[in-house]
Amino acid sequence: MPDLPAKCSNARRLMVAGLLLVSLGGWQSPASAIPVFNRQTGQNCQACHAGGQFPELTPYGRMFKLTGYTIGSRTEIPLAMMAVASRSSVRNTSKSDDPSADFSKNDKLIFAGASVFAGGRITDNFGAFLQYTYDPYASQDASGKYHGHAAADNMDLRLVDHFVGASHDVVVGASVNNNPSVSDPWNTAAAWMQYVPVPSPSSSQFIDGATPYPGFGTGGNTSGLTAYAFIDQTLYLEAGAYRSTRGVLAFMKLGQPTSALTRVQGNAPYLRAAWNLAWGASSLMIGASTMSSRVYDDPASTGDPTTLHRFRDSSIDAQYQWLLDPHALTLQAVATRQFHRYPDALAGQLPAFVDAQGNPLAPSSPSDVLRLLRVKATYTWRATYGGGFSYFDLSGTTNSLNQTSGYDPLTGTITSSPAAAAPSTRVNGNVTGNPRTAGETLEAYWLPLQNLRIGAQYTLYQRYNGSARNYDGFGRSAADNDSLFVYAWFSY
Amino acid sequence: MRSLSCIVALSFLAQFAGCADTSRSRSLDDPKVTGRVMAEQVCSNCHGQRGLSPSENFPNLAAQQADYIDGELRSLRDKHRHDPAGAVYMWGIARQLTDAQIAQLAAYYAAQPAPAASPPPLDLSPAGRQLFMEGAADRGVLACAGCHGQKGEGNGSIPRLADQHRAYLLRQLTVLRLGPDNRPMGTVMSPVAHKLSDSDMRALADYISSM
Numbered sequence: 001m002p003d004l005p006a007k008c009s010n011a012r013r014l015m016v017a018g019l020l021l022v023s024l025g026g027w028q029s030p031a032s033a034i035p036v037f038n039r040q041t042g043q044n045c046q047a048c049h050a051g052g053q054f055p056e057l058t059p060y061g062r063m064f065k066l067t068g069y070t071i072g073s074r075t076e077i078p079l080a081m082m083a084v085a086s087r088s089s090v091r092n093t094s095k096s097d098d099p100s101a102d103f104s105k106n107d108k109l110i111f112a113g114a115s116v117f118a119g120g121r122i123t124d125n126f127g128a129f130l131q132y133t134y135d136p137y138a139s140q141d142a143s144g145k146y147h148g149h150a151a152a153d154n155m156d157l158r159l160v161d162h163f164v165g166a167s168h169d170v171v172v173g174a175s176v177n178n179n180p181s182v183s184d185p186w187n188t189a190a191a192w193m194q195y196v197p198v199p200s201p202s203s204s205q206f207i208d209g210a211t212p213y214p215g216f217g218t219g220g221n222t223s224g225l226t227a228y229a230f231i232d233q234t235l236y237l238e239a240g241a242y243r244s245t246r247g248v249l250a251f252m253k254l255g256q257p258t259s260a261l262t263r264v265q266g267n268a269p270y271l272r273a274a275w276n277l278a279w280g281a282s283s284l285m286i287g288a289s290t291m292s293s294r295v296y297d298d299p300a301s302t303g304d305p306t307t308l309h310r311f312r313d314s315s316i317d318a319q320y321q322w323l324l325d326p327h328a329l330t331l332q333a334v335a336t337r338q339f340h341r342y343p344d345a346l347a348g349q350l351p352a353f354v355d356a357q358g359n360p361l362a363p364s365s366p367s368d369v370l371r372l373l374r375v376k377a378t379y380t381w382r383a384t385y386g387g388g389f390s391y392f393d394l395s396g397t398t399n400s401l402n403q404t405s406g407y408d409p410l411t412g413t414i415t416s417s418p419a420a421a422a423p424s425t426r427v428n429g430n431v432t433g434n435p436r437t438a439g440e441t442l443e444a445y446w447l448p449l450q451n452l453r454i455g456a457q458y459t460l461y462q463r464y465n466g467s468a469r470n471y472d473g474f475g476r477s478a479a480d481n482d483s484l485f486v487y488a489w490f491s492y
Numbered sequence: 493m494r495s496l497s498c499i500v501a502l503s504f505l506a507q508f509a510g511c512a513d514t515s516r517s518r519s520l521d522d523p524k525v526t527g528r529v530m531a532e533q534v535c536s537n538c539h540g541q542r543g544l545s546p547s548e549n550f551p552n553l554a555a556q557q558a559d560y561i562d563g564e565l566r567s568l569r570d571k572h573r574h575d576p577a578g579a580v581y582m583w584g585i586a587r588q589l590t591d592a593q594i595a596q597l598a599a600y601y602a603a604q605p606a607p608a609a610s611p612p613p614l615d616l617s618p619a620g621r622q623l624f625m626e627g628a629a630d631r632g633v634l635a636c637a638g639c640h641g642q643k644g645e646g647n648g649s650i651p652r653l654a655d656q657h658r659a660y661l662l663r664q665l666t667v668l669r670l671g672p673d674n675r676p677m678g679t680v681m682s683p684v685a686h687k688l689s690d691s692d693m694r695a696l697a698d699y700i701s702s703m
Contacts, residue, residue, distance in 0.1 A: 041520070042584020059547065063537040071534055073521035073588060124517045162516055164532040169541055278546040281659065324549055324659055325577055 035080035035451065035491050037064070040072035040120045044383075045450040050321055051328025051380025052447050054491070055187065055195055058323060059233075059283050062185035066171050066230050068160035069120050069127030078122075082491040083114040084196070088203040092480035095427070097416055101144070102427045105201035111136055112199035112487070115153060129156040132254070137200035146201075151255030152221065154182045154191065171230040178252035179220040180242055180270050183228065186285050188317035188332045190214040193374065196455070196487055205428060207485035208441040208457045212372050212394035214336045217311020218242050218268045218293040221256050223249040226270060236274040241267035242293070244302070261299040265308055268293030281324035290314040297343050310341040326382040333375045341367040346401060352422035353406025364401035370435060371395050378443075386445050393438040398466070405429035405473035414473040424473050431473035434466030439478070453489045458482070521588040527596025535597070538581065543604045548659040550581075555606035555655075557646040561598035563677045565589060575667040575674040607655050620699030623692060633687045636696070644703045649677070658701035665693045 038045060041064075046052040048061030057065065064071050087109045096102040113135050119128035131153035138149035160173035181189040190213070198209035226240025244263045245253040253261060274287030290313065297307040315336035322329040347366035354360055373393045380386030405424035408415050416426050424431070439462050445455035464478035465471040471478060517525045518533045532541065535553075539545045543554030553561065567573045569586040589597075622628075625642070627635035639650050646652035653661070667674045669685035688696070 038584075042587045044580040044584075046580050047584075060537045067518055067533075071518040071520070071537075072584075073519065121518075124514070124519060162518070162533055164516075164536070164541060169536070281548045283547075323547070325663070 035082075036075055036078055036117060036120045037069065037072075037080075039075045039077075039080075040069075042072070046383045050323060050330055051378075051386055052383035052450055053328070053378065053380050053386055053445065053453065055192060056330060056378075057185060057187060058321070059278060063171075063233075065185045066160070066173065066228070067162055068125065068158035068173060069129060070122075070124060070160065072121055074121045078118055078120050080117040080491060081114060082117070082489065084112040084199075084487055084489050086110060086112040086199055086204075086485060086487040088199065088201070088207055089484040090203055090206055090480075091482040092476075095474060095476045095480060097426055101202065103203045105137075105199070106203035108203075110199060110201065112204075113137075113197055115197075125161055126157075126159050128158070129154070131155060133197075135200055149255065151257075151260075152178065152251065152253055154179050154220070155252050156182050158183075169232050172228070174225065174227045175240075176249065177224055177226070178222060178245060178249075180216045180218055180222070180224060180268075180291055181272070181289065183226055183238065184272060184289075185236075186274065186287065186317070186319050187330075188214075188285075188287075188319050188334050189289075190216055190315075190336075193332070193334065193376075196457070196485075196489060204483075204485065206459065206461070206481040206483040208390070208443070208459045208483075209485075211392050211439065211441070211459060212437055213374065213392075214315055214317075214334050214372060216270075216291050216293070216313045217295055217309065217338065217340065218264055218291065219262050221245055221253040221260065222262050222264055222268070223252050224270065228272075230276075233278070234276055236272070236276060236287070238272040239270070241269050242291075243267050258300050263296040263299045263302045265294040265296065265302075265305065281322050283321045283323075285319045286316075287318070288314070288316045297346075306345065307343045309343060310339075312339040313337070328378075328380040328383070328386075330378045331376070334372070335374075336370075336372045338370040339367065340370065342401065349401070351400040351403055351406065352409070353400075353403060353424075354409045354412075354422075356407055356412075358407070358409065358412055361400045361403070361406070365397065365399040368397045368399050368402070368435075370397075380445075380447075383450070384447050386447075388441075388443040388445075390441045390443075391438075392440075394435055395438075396435045398432065398434040400433045402435065403430055403433040405431040416474070426472055426474050427476060428465070429472035429474070430465040431471060432466035436463045436466045437461070437478075438463040451491045453487075455487055455489070457485045457487075459485070520585060523590045523593065525593070527593050527598075528600050530593065531597060531600050534585065543601045544607060545657070548657040549577075550657075551660045552607075552655055552657065553601040554604040556601050556652050557648060557650065558595075558598040558602035559649040560646060560651040560677075561601055562594055563649050565594045565597060566591075567675075567677050569594070572676045573674065575664075577663065578675075606652075616702055617695050617698035619692075620695035620697070623688075623696055624699055628687075628692075631687050633692075634684055636700075644700055653700045654703040656701060658697045661697040661700055662693055665696070 048064055050056045050058050089107050090103050093099045093103045093106055115131050115133040118130045121127050133153040134150040136148040137146045139147045156175055156177040158173050158175045163170045175183040177183050179191050182191040194209050194213040196209055198204055222242040223245040224240050224242035226238050228238035230236050270291045272289040274285050276285045293311045294308045296302045317334040320331040349364045351361045376390035378388035408420045408422045410421045414424050416424050439460050441457050441459045443457045445453055447453050460482050461478035464481055469477045514525045519525050538550040539553050545552050565586055568578055568582040569589050571583055624636040627633045640646055640653050644654035665685055668678050668681045672679040672682045
């Protein structure tokens with residue numbers, strides 16, 4: 001977002017000062033043993049999260065969010081934290097030039113990351129959710145040593161009102177946030193469907209959180225302003241736009257390196273509609289969303305419009321919940337389509353690879369279409385024991401532009417040697433240029449405390465990067481990537 | 493977008509400056525917020541607008557006896573009720589309610605119209621109907637209607653049962669059977685519930701929820 005005009009400069013300073021005061025106020029009181037929203041309402045996690053399994057929201061949790069996190073009493077210390085310890089295990093680590101690099105931290109219990117949250121109720125009509133995340137494995141130096149880094153994560157500030165009359169019940173609000181759909185109250189939204197934080201080491205590159213999930217061409221660390229209405233708790237409408245983060249909203253990209261930013265040309269419009277129905281112990285949502293954006297190829301160079309990627313994202317989603325203590329059942333389904341037009345310089349290019357006979361491959365296509373189907377079912381008993389099953393299927397057009405493995409034109413072999421004219425990528429390479437990735441995840445979890453979730457996910461692949469077998473050209477099969485992910489997720 | 497940003501920033505500042513009133517507040521620790529506002533802005537998220545809950549997980553409160561609501565809210569505020577649902581959902585919500593707000597909430601829900609209902613068909617849960625109307629003298633089970641009224645309308649601190657969700661009724665009967673500590677205001681019900689079998693409870697819930 002560009003700098004505010006001069007007439008707003010004082011307002012900007014006051015706003016920033018206000019935010020700081022809100023964030024820092026009340027340090028004299030000891031922290032309670034539960035996160036900030038619990039402290040605010042005094043309720044158990046289960047009130048807002050289905051079966052207590054965060055972050056999936058109950059109908060009440062959705063209203064808590066839509067009314068701007070303002071239900072309850074303002075806490076003296078508006079802070080909370082979460083931390084994740086995990087262990088990732090890839091089924092087959094043998095087909096690799098350097099297993100210690102391709103599957104770093106495999107079979108090792110690690111501290112995967114931590115977040116600090118600030119926010120909650122600020123006034124009767126204004127509330128916030130601000131997340132700042134530390135990644136202990138954010139980067140690796142030449143010696144292979146990891147370095148930690150902290151940066152802004154999901155953020156959402158809301159101004160809301162709730163009008164109730166004899167014949168109407170309307171929530172209206174505005175959200176300033178940094179990730180398309182982070183403002184959405186349903187957990188089929190792109191920003192929320194994937195839930196357990198994914199550790200950065202490469203042993204986690206095939207765990208469930210790294211499988212295809214819904215997303216937008218314009219990702220996190222942008223800044224958006226959306227307006228929404230929830231009418232009679234039935235019809236939800238949201239519209240807004242996202243653009244590059246700068247100026248007064250720079251705190252929404254705090255700590256993010258330039259290379260990790262999404263730089264958008266102009267405004268990227270975002271639209272969302274959902275129909276919601278509740279009866280008995282059930283609630284059902286059927287919705288759709290769309291977004292159109294132009295994203296610079298290089299976040300550090302935003303002057304040349306010929307380097308723009310153009311995205312048109314659209315999705316339909318549905319969520320059914322059956323919540324009757326002690327049972328919590330949730331079914332989710334999302335289907336997305338993304339049209340991606342590449343910058344001119346990337347279209348019509350001959351790949352460095354050749355085919356097995358040494359003939360040139362087809363020139364790169366100017367655009368691609370990706371389709372994703374993702375469904376998930378979860379059941380939790382007594383907010384303590386639960387399990388889930390999810391299925392994912394990413395498909396799309398074949399494009400030599402996406403080929404990262406192939407025959408070297410000089411040797412006529414597939415080689416990962418850096419000295420080759422066209423070195424191929426082992427383990428996560430793509431020898432077909434097709435994105436098809438499909439599989440399932442089974443999950444079991446235990447919540448011994450309301451703020452501790454211990455779980456295990458096993459992800460099985462039928463297809464990876466376009467093939468069931470030899471997807472990287474080095475003989476690696478999709479099933480070799482099957483992964484076990486065990487985690488302990490704690491919030492305070 | 494720039495002007496919109498300004499508007500949002502200035503609106504936020506207005507909120508910081510305390511410009512909001514309490515007529516649509518969701519505050520739970522402000523004694524100036526009336527029971528009616530609390531009911532509309534907070535309680536309605538589970539109990540429904542005007543006390544008609546769309547979810548079987550939460551009781552209907554429309555036309556409930558004011559004395560009953562008053563007593564239960566005090567019991568929840570003071571953490572005397574220990575049933576799981578009461579603790580999970582209501583301890584926090586009720587913890588800072590004033591006596592005046594509790595009285596206002598009770599009066600508000602008592603004044604809400606009950607859903608239009610017709611008498612349950614005679615062939616619906618005959619066992620439940622018999623237990624409700626006549627009890628089971630051979631087992632020492634008193635007739636529900638004796639205290640709750642022939643139409644389940646309740647009386648004073650004795651709750652209205654008519655129009656209540658079946659699942660909620662079943663859960664509360666189970667809680668009462670576990671002992672008086674779970675719901676001190678329902679101590680009188682505990683010995684009655686002890687004499688009810690699971691099938692008795694299901695039959696009663698079938699009958700009462702259709703009243």
